[in-house]
Amino acid sequence: xxxxxxxxxxxxxxxxxxxxxxxxxxxxxxxxxxxxxxxxxxxxxxxxxxxxxxxxxxxxxxxxxxxxxxxxxxxxxxxxxxxxxxxxxxxxxxxxxxxxxxxxxxxxxxxxxxxxxxxxxxxxxxxxxxxxxxxxxxx
Numbered sequence: 434x435x436x437x438x439x440x441x442x443x444x445x446x447x448x449x450x451x452x453x454x455x456x457x458x459x460x461x462x463x464x465x466x467x468x469x470x471x472x473x474x475x476x477x478x479x480x481x482x483x484x485x486x487x488x489x490x491x492x493x494x495x496x497x498x499x500x501x502x503x504x505x506x507x508x509x510x511x512x513x514x515x516x517x518x519x520x521x522x523x524x525x526x527x528x529x530x531x532x533x534x535x536x537x538x539x540x541x542x543x544x545x546x547x548x549x550x551x552x553x554x555x556x557x558x559x560x561x562x563x564x565x566x567x568x569x570x571x572x
Contacts, residue, residue, distance in 0.1 A: 441474075441478075443528055443529070443530070444497075444498050444501060445477060445478070445481075446530070447497055447498075447501055447530055447531045447532070448477050448496055448497050448498055449470065449473045449474050449477050450470075450530070450532070450537060451497045451514075451531075451532070451533060451536070451537065452473040452476070452477065453466070453469050453470045453473045454469075454536050454537055455470065455537060456532065456537045456538060456539035456540075457523065457525035457526070457530040457532065457537075458523075458525050458526075458539055459539050459540065460542070461542040461543075461544060480492070480493065494515065495515040496515075497514055497515075497520070497531060497533075500512045500513065500514055500515070500520055500531075501520070501531040512531075514533050518533045518535050518536065519533065519534070519535070520532070520533055521533075521534050
């Protein structure tokens with residue numbers, strides 16, 4: 434029996450964003466932020482699968498996962514991450530997200546930010562030659 438899985442669960446999204454130091458409402462990522470995000474997705478998912486395959490009952494102790502559920506994931510809780518930093522809960526994209534505000538700051542950006550990372554791709558020249566038009570003779 435085959436099943437389709439769409440997206441990631443709340444705890445995976447929270448863990449990946451926490452490890453990437455990204456706010457859940459952050460938009461217009463730089464290339465380095467996007468690269469870090471992809472790396473952390475791979476790390477979190479492969480580590481979780483390895484833990485399950487090895488028969489471990491616990492995910493790594495330093496993960497936000499263990500502290501996310503303390504206080505029921507709502508405002509007014511006093512949860513702390515592994516390093517003692519305060520965990521807050523924000524509503525993002527219709528779901529409750531656990532964040533560490535001192536690490537996951539939303540950065541205001543414009544759509545066409547002109548920093549070296551976002552213009553890097555624009556600097557590469559196309560290797561294809563432009564098409565030339567060919568006139569057809571009328572019969």
